[in-house]
Amino acid sequence: MRQPAALFVAASQAVSYMLGGLVIALALGVMTTSVSAAEITAWAWDVLGFAFAALLGGLVFVALLCWVKIKHLQASRDDYEPWLVAGIQASNGVATLALTYTLLGISLGIGGLAGQQLTPETIQGVIKSLTENFSMAFMTTVVGLPTSALLRSILLVTEAKISAANRAAGAAPQKPWSPT
DSSP: OHHHHHHHHHHHHHHHHHHHHHHHHHHHHHHHSSOOHHHHHHHHHHHHOHHHHHHHHHHHHHHHHHHHHHHHTTTOHHHHHHHHHHHHHHHHHHHHHHHHHHHHHHHHHHHHHHTSOOOTTTHHHHHHHHHHHHHHHHHHHHHHHHHHHHHHHHHHHHHHHHHHHHHHTTOOOOOOOOOO
C-alpha cells in the first residue's frame, strides 16, 4: 500500500511543478509583451493545437514525475536510475514531438499549395492557409526544443548533485550517468 501512496504524492508534486511552471511562463509572457494572459492562451491553442498541447503536457508530466521520484530515492543509484532513464526518454520525446510537428506543419503547408489553383482571386486564401501551417510548424519547435533541454538539464543536474552528495557521505564512487 505504501508504493501507490508514494507514487500519488510524487504525481501530485509533478502536477504542481508543471502548473507552477506554466503560470510562471504565462506571467513572463504577459510581462514581456503587451498581451493579456487570455490572449496568450487563446493564441497558443490556435497555433499549437490541442493534440500538441496534450502530448507535450503528458511528456512534461512524465519527466517531472521522474525528477520528483529521483529526488525522493536519492540514497541509492540503483533505486533512482530507472527513473532517470525514463525522465531522459520523456525529455527526448518532447524534442521528437516538436520536430515531428514541425515536419507535419511544413508538409500540410506544401500539401495545401499542391491542391490549390493559384489565381489572383485565390492567392490571399492560399497564403493564409500556408502561413497558418508554417506558424504551427515553427512554434512547436520554439516551444518544444527549449522545454526538452530544460527538462534534461533538471534531471541531469539533480543526478549530479545527488551523486556528489553520496560521494561526500562516503558512498562507493560511481561513474557519472551516461545513456550508453
